[in-house]
Amino acid sequence: MTADTSQSASVTAAPVIRTAGLTMDYGRVVALHDLTVEIDAGVTGLVGANGAGKSTLIKILLGLQTPTSGTAQVLGHDIATADDEIRRVIGYMPEHDCLPPDVNASEFVVHLARMSGLPAAAARERAADILRLVGLDEERYRLLGGYSTGMKQRAKLAQALVHDPALVFLDEPTNGLDPASRLEMLSLVRRIGSDFGIPVLVTSHLLGELEKISDHVVILDGGHLLRSSATSQFLDATGSLLVEVLGGAAERDLLGNALAAAGLSCRPRGQLVTIDPPPDGLDVHRLVRDTVADLELALVRIQADQGHLEDVFTQGAHHV
Ligand SMILES: Nc1ncnc2c1ncn2[C@@H]1O[C@H](COP(=O)(O)OP(=O)(O)O)[C@@H](O)[C@H]1O
Ligand SMILES: [Mg+2]
Structure with a gap:
């Protein structure tokens, strides 16, 4: 009992993500150089120009790519040994289109909810809730192939949330959005962190948009860690x-x-x-x-x- 309590306390206190000396050498390009960083609960903005290594870091943390060297833990699980478990508990919104064109959003999200283990009725209910949350209420019976970029981004977000993840990775969720949809997407991301209490790692090449919704900002530059600090400090120091x-x-x-x-x-x-x-x-x-x-x-x-x-x-x- 005593041992259990102290263990759960130490798990809670541990950072959500911890990397040590993470390097990804693609041969022609070194996408990450010796990256050591810790990410805590809340919303963390991962910022950097195109090619800075943001998507590479996310794929490594998901176990979709194996780093050349270095280690990382996600929610206490080691990426080298527990990548199945990590993918089970993480919601991932990839940067590029991942939606099947010939099904509607409702079918797609219900299907993913079923795959995560929910019974049919619960999956339908959960999918409807999530689609409403992301603002795809009306359009959920239209085929994904006919969606606008903004609607696709919302559907991608819905699929990342449907299985009630313990942590979400959102890779460039505002890409391709007009200014109004961009603000809506950012406020949704903020709500995932604050209303639902789910830790979020969200990427963008625009610091300006992430600093508004992030508790913490990590900046990558050419695969190097340029900065990792609380947003408030960051603004005070450089803003x-x-x-x-x-x-x-x-x-x-x-x-x-x-x-x-x-x-x-x-x-x-x-x-x-x-x-x-x-x-x-x-x-x-x-x-x-x-x-x-x-x-x-x-x-x-x-x-x-x-x-x-x-x-x-x-x-x-x-x-x-
Ligand atoms: N699978 C890959 N093979 C070779 N090079 C890659 C691969 N994925 C990304 N890169 C290169 O690694 C660098 C970082 O890419 P990426 O992680 O996608 O950056 P970001 O997401 O910040 O735009 C870029 O120079 C990119 O061209
Ligand atoms: Mg990217």
């Missing part, structure tokens, strides 16, 4: 902010000048004002809101600067 107010250049400059007078370093970018990372302890959001109100301007948005992925890369490219 510029973008502020938009209603109107044109005159309103933008009014705000920019007032913020500069208040001690912030900022400059115009298009219709927006970019604010450099502020001194420690300064509540920039509050300062911006107060300044906007004092000037009787209308705030459209304050957000982390999506453009700073490149900044992080140039600042951090010291490993080559």
Whole structure:
């Protein structure tokens, strides 16, 4: 009894994913270089340019590819010995199309639910719930082959969730989506992490979109770990902010000048004002809101600067 309790406590405290010295050498390309990283519960954004090694890492963690060297554990299971068990408990949304064109979404998701062991009635119910969750209620009886990219991404997400996974890997879930569907997909990903409490590893080449929904961000650059930190730290350390107010250049400059007078370093970018990372302890959001109100301007948005992925890369490219 005592032994059981201490064991379950240590399992809970263990990271969801742990890699040590993971290297994937494809011959012509080394996709991962000696990657050592730990990923905890919550939503983790795995960010990097195309070719950075994101999909390779996910496939290795799923046991779909064998690393050249190094080790990894997923939910306490070793990838070298327990890949069946890992695949059983993980939901995986692959980057590329994996949907059979000649069945409808309902049949497809019910089928996968049955394969995961649910009886027919429960599988139908579960599939209907999941399809509703991802927003494919109306279209679920249409053939997958006729789906738009946005609908395919939702169907791919549904198949990753239907067996009630203990962890999900979402590889570029916002790929090919228009801005509105992109935001819906991101908020779904956030809900999987916060409402359902399922740890999520989600990839994108856009840091700006993942930093909004991730508790933690891991950045890969050419197969190297560039950075792994809590999103809050990450924004504090490197983040510029973008502020938009209603109107044109005159309103933008009014705000920019007032913020500069208040001690912030900022400059115009298009219709927006970019604010450099502020001194420690300064509540920039509050300062911006107060300044906007004092000037009787209308705030459209304050957000982390999506453009700073490149900044992080140039600042951090010291490993080559
Ligand atoms: N099966 C493979 N065989 C050879 N090279 C590969 C293979 N898969 C990926 N690569 C190469 O490994 C690098 C990382 O790819 P990938 O993991 O797909 O990156 P990302 O998902 O970040 O775009 C790229 O240079 C890619 O061309
Ligand atoms: Mg990829």
